[in-house]
Amino acid sequence: MDSLPAPAERGGPRGIQSIEVGGQLLIALAHHGRPLALKDLAREAGMPPAKAHPYLVSFIKLGLVEQEAEGGRYGLGPLALQLGLISLQQYDPVRLATPRIEALAAQLGHTAAIAVWGNRGPTIVRVAEAASPVHISMRHGTVMSLPGTASGRLFAAFRPRDQILAVLAQEKLGPDYLDQQLGPQLSQIRQQGLASARDAVVDGVSALAAPVFDEQGSMVLSLTLIGPSGSLDLSPLGSEAQALIRSGAELSRQLGWRPA
Structure with missing residues (x-):
């Protein structure tokens, strides 16, 4: 038996x-x-x-x-990264943010995206194309440069310092670069609640990014708007920036965030 x-x-x-x-x-x-x-x-x-x-x-x-x-x-390896991205996509803030970037893309006529913090830095997990999309490699899993993109600078302004230094080290950059080169930009980003980049990755393409916070005040994702430099207004008081900031603040409140 x-x-x-x-x-x-x-x-x-x-x-x-x-x-x-x-x-x-x-x-x-x-x-x-x-x-x-x-x-x-x-x-x-x-x-x-x-x-x-x-x-x-x-x-x-x-x-x-x-x-x-x-x-x-x-x-x-690649399977671990794929599993991580799938996990990030299932995270509640991403699900809540997805209809918002679709609405922003339709309203403003620019491509909108969601970026979250991954093990290699800011990572795109959702993209909503505008009617006339910007022809740039912006797909799920794209890792954004920390110092060279609007999304990257936004995360650099609001994520913990040790996380930022770890990612900068991958680009052969250290604390001096963070404090002396990026420092003034990051202070301005914190004050405005908005990051921008003109012709940073591709000539003729610019971007805006606004943060989304959780109930503990930690930045969980960015809402990013990408469009032609000639038509995307990077002014913090412009209609695109204000719509992006407003959407980020509304989503943050949904996640339990309360401004100080």
Whole structure:
């Protein structure tokens, strides 16, 4: 007679230990937000490198991890990024913001987008094209430059300093750049509740971005408007900017935010 399976351990259902052990490597990569050498990654996951390596080989085959051609460091792979984006898209603020960017695109005649904070920085998760869309690579998963775009500057103004420095480091920029070069711009962005960029990524294309806050006052996403430089008014008092700010404030109130 076959024996019955062992009952679940007290405190919760039984899991697969090897998956939980290997998952520590993924948790370490997600926590650091950057590629790590094998010995560093194994140390963070609490296991010897020889034990970590077979897990990493399997994760690479699945697309959860990828290894750099130069240096051999390990980072999160394409499947991990896709899963992260799907998770972000299911986040309530994104669902609430989606009809707003569609309304903004229809009302203002410019492409509107939602960006959230991802492990590589500001990341586009929704795009609403205008009737005459701007021909620029703006698709789901696009990571926006922190210093060079309206969305990036907006996040730089409102996200925690350590997060901003970690992303700037990927662009070979440090604290001096943040404080001396970006500092005055970020102060103005905080005062106006609006960021702008003219001809920053592509000549002839400009953008505006307004923040959305949650009940704790943390910025959770940006509403971004993208259009031809000749027709998109970047003035904080212009109709496009005011519509964007108003929409961001209304959405923030939906999420429980109350202005100081």
